[in-house]
Amino acid sequence: MDEDALREMAEERLRALAGPDAELREDQWAAIRALVLQRRRALVVQRTGWGKSAVYFIATALLRELGEGPTVIVSPLLALMRNQVEAAAAAEVHAATINSANPEEWEDIEERVAAGEVDVLLVSPERLNNPDFRDTILPELTQNAGLLVVDEAHCISDWGHDFRPDYRRLRTLLTELPEGVPVLATTATANDRVVADVSEQLGVGGEFTDPQETLVLRGTLDRESLRLGVVQLPTAQARLGWLAAHLDELPGSGIIYTLTVATAHEVTSYLRERGYAVASYSGRTDPAEREQAESDLLNNEVKALVATSALGMGFDKPDLGFVVHLGAPSSPIAYYQQIGRAGRGVRRADVLLLPGPEDRDIWSYFASLAFPPESTVRSVLGALEQHGKLSTAALEPHVELGRSRLDMVLKVLDVDGAVRRVKGGWEPTGEPWQYDAERYQRIEAERKSEQQAMLDYIATGQCRMEFLRRQLDDPYAAECGRCDNCTGSGYSSEVDEQAVQEARERLQRPGVELSPRKMWPSGMSSLGVEVSGKLPADEQTTSGRAIGRLTDIGWGNRLRELLAAGAADQELPEDLFQAGVKVLAAWEWEQRPVGVVALGSRTRPKLVRSLAERIASIGRLPLLGEVLTNPNTTPQRATNGAQRVASLWRQFKVDDELAAKLSDVDGPVLLMDDYADTGWTITVAGRLLRQAGAPAVLPFTLATTN
Template sequence: MTDTPATSARPDTRTEALGILRALVGRDDVDFHEGQFDAIETLVDRRRRALVVQRTGWGKSAVYFVSTLLLRRRGAGPTILVSPLLALMRDQVAAAERAGVRALAINSTNAHEWSDVLDALRADEVDVLLVSPERLNNPSFRDEQLPALVDRAGLLVVDEAHCISDWGHDFRPDYRRLRDLIAQLPSGVPVLATTATANERVVADVAEQLDSEHDGAGERASQAPPAPGVVTIRGPLARASLRLGVLRLPDARSRLAWLLTHLAALPGSGIIYALTVSAAEDTARLLRDAGHDVHAYTGRTDTADRETLEGRLKSNDLKALVATSALGMGFDKPDLGFVVHLGAPSSPVAYYQQVGRAGRATANADVLLLPGTEDAAIWQYFATASMPVESRARAVIDALSDTPLSTPALEARVDVRRTPLELLLKVLDVDGAVKRVRGGWVSTGAPWQYDAERYARITEAREREQQSMLDYEALPAGPEGCRMAFLQRALDDATATPCGRCDNCAGPWFEADVDSSARESAAGSLDRVGVEIDPRAQWPSGMDRLGVAVKGNIPVGERAESGRALARLTDLGWGGTLREIFAPGAVDAPATPALVAACVRVLADWGWAERPVAVASVPSRRHPQLIESIARGLADAGRLDYLGPLELLGGGPEGDPGGNSAYRLASVRGRFGVPAGGVQSGGVPTSGPVLLVDDLVDSRWTMTEAARTLRLAGAPAVLPFALAVRG
């Protein structure tokens, strides 16, 4: 769908724009795709606001680079390009250089270059400034550089604009701030928003925010006033190069075995998407151990390593990256040969975004979804983790005043963990209730109302999209079940027709068999045990406010040693068993022999400096039978004394497990005593380490305080062991 094209283009605009496009792509025979020049003309000659919704690979970046050079030639200031991901920024800067566009970026990784960037801006030597949405609210940038930059801006570009909408609010809360930035622009400054993934609901939401009223510095004499409304340029989303398929396999072992069997046969280089960091790392390790040249790419991957891995994949020096959504929007490898999903994303919108990485400049690319039974539980976990809770929001607002508080200092005043606290502060900042200033956060004093209706709407939309993804997996064979057409309809593309290529239209294009040796390798990988637990070495700041007189480093004589857990809750292997054990409402019961045996294997592989001489346990209100059976099982296997559970003092820990560091430490401080007499030895042994057993490690403060109790009672060392690590 394209708004009626204007007829007011300058006669030479198309010729001039075409020359820039050809310089951009390095070919003299290219022409504009349908809708590209409409968008350029809308921005350059009509100075309108435009929303471009086009499939990945259509050439949205060409629109804003060509428009930038045309506007600069007409005397306009630099383009501000709001871009969400570092990988996307790197590709955009490289593309700009090829087109002769002078592009520089300001982001979290190049702080050492900011002064040079600002000098170049003042000297008018920058055509495009790429900034992250978070940077727009950096106090010094927002207060000192942004006003002048906005006043001079020739064009504002919002890339991946679906993040403005409710659909993506938790991915980038700062995107919601763009409405205020748009309102500050002087009249006549065109605005371009681009995305490849938007249904009608998102299109309407984004268009409404692009059409904000102007609060800016007034109309520039050299520019015509903007016409009302937003021009929406929308094209068909079908990707003729993609061959979609879904293969249902019974379990994680079978899915990994399929990859081991068939990865080498997939065309070219590609991306294997996983839903969690643990799953990505485990899968990459398994495939690499089997001789495949693959690496994990997640939010935990170092920035420099990300750049190296991106470069290796682009040069086909890797078979695949096993990635989370950290490798997504904007990653540009036109000849990417395949995308495989180990577990489904939570919506067709997110799925289309990721599969769109493949086949952008090739005739064929394979896309295969291997859904898992655990997918829905993972969707729910991430959805609830990102949604603001009213009681927490009000606690944060009440804790702030006009005196700035840093995030660590705020943690000692509200029981919200660091990552959710930072997200909540951003949401409240966008809502106008708090403000980030030099030195931390302050309250604005403005009235704030929890928008329960909005969050209910978001929840309902997510549930519909999750069901839609399940419907995609279950489409019937035949053209009526065409997978590409389904994705098009999910994104409200009225041009949807059967693709003739997917597994339902043309029959399965993939082999479903699994090699027996691959199944054995996958089973062995999933049966791997042992996750390191790093000991706490420093007390949280601000503990005096909570009545606990500690600060600085934990005395060495009171610390635990490095510990071990059986697995993470998000692991592909034992994580599934542990998720069932710790699921809400699960009944406490003794550990199965297989679970005890797995824990014994963790101890066998530990490699500790000194073997433990006794076992103690952390008393559990929720899983007393489980912990007792694990502790006794380990003691029996190692022929160690079992001292029993620590005593609970003063009623034991207060509140629920988890919470932020300060509050969790306060809740467990002084609440444990040494086992009452122990077994055989009559007390805590002083001749060797004590193995301390708990069920679930989250903040690590329960284990830290329990270990401290044993150390103060004479234990020369404490070795923490837990069934599971959260995350």
């Protein structure tokens, strides 16, 4: 087929996809030509809305016309897959997806792929190492593929180790592709560092291909519809009051991003009370509720979704009128990616950042979840070498890692060839492994540099869009003439005092539910603790309460200050005492408590005892005593549930005096502590109280981390 005929076919497909007036951009055609005619590898870095998906759907259609096999698209999010399947249909391309949400459809989809009825197969990066998929489906798919597409390729760099291991598997997949199968990597958010990292991970321009044979298409990242601004406000209540006062002024419907799940729920609740139609959206939202929330925003049935970064890639609403951030993301790349949701099909969209001093604390917390030190990783390898094949749950008691970080480490070790995922768990390969300390140090340094760049963005007096484009190494970066700095105008930072007061009252409304633990961690017997399965009903605590979360924008700052490592032990502050009284007054318990017990504290004994004493006094309840800490035990550092329970198992005891009092009570007792993290301290202490005769245990803490 000659080039002119191929281009005309490409133009026809584009018109089917985007409308009768659509015309291919020159870079779109350059990419399609490279993939279809020259069978090359290409990296396309273009802004959101440019039409990257059109490139691979049109290339797929043309390759299929030429008799090639289906396109395999590695796509990171289910929401993104849903949109891609719909877009493919518009281009007259038949798409299907294999992911964790549709295992019942896998067999049918595999049969349709084999029969040639599927033009595009979308898979998540995690599927690449699912034993069944990896060993039975992937080999044949690889040999018959007509095109491999890695969508949202910046995930390799900017989503850290959570996504890096799965995307790094693509290096292996690339080496297994038959000669002449074209490869396309696409992203809208890539600076020079990210482009280099994508190239390293995918072999695009790296050791697997000749750099001269790789096409890199990189365009301007300007978004002419976006009006960027920063509104600096002194307090969380001022920011929330400002938002409530100005939300109606923002055009159309949009997204309000928050840094934590707790804040998303808190802001949603407050805005609803102010009469706004909003909904919260996070990684913890039920999948059905997430789909409904997306639909409501697409159909303008809500003013905004209050969302974490879980709402981002793949959400396509061309008329999205605004994006507001309550709290700054930790990098300009992440910020640009999120604001890219706005203004794709309208002439103006407002993009506002309302930063807070607590942002840096939240950045630090997420940074603490980075790849662990070498000794910890070696312990994972050692446990597998000692015990052989283990499931993740069975491995957890042997290492100082929580479940999510252990999963991450196992993925990295798998990609590096030191372990292998098999049915039923993981097994060592016996291959030598080296800890890539230089790489992890470089990642940490880059993270700190990008955090500083975000602070510089907030403070800059220059053009904000130009600042972001330079951070993304956009060679065409120039003043936009639209942002608050370019125009000398923007949203005022003045807030009506009544709005601030209303926000303050909402944020200072205390009370968070503490859900009881009901199942013991797996593998306790291997740590010398003979418990397993479900906690007996007569050993469980009931639902408890905390004044607030450490991540709240209301009580969070106050509680973090009080409970910070190194903070002086002190009597219960008056403001927290009054907040505790409000929580107890609003607690709709089935039976009023009949006594108070303090949970012995090694670090804050004065704080916990004064909490128990003052609550007992105000509630006219007897202070029954204290769950004592065993002086012959030393708390052990623990990073997962099994090790935490094992560390706590012999730390506490109920003395004879308290046990005698508990045997005489005829109702629930309040168990007082400073804060709840994993919930295992309360669970273990509560179990002792139940065994000593307490009919029920109601936990009460100043703070919770969840």
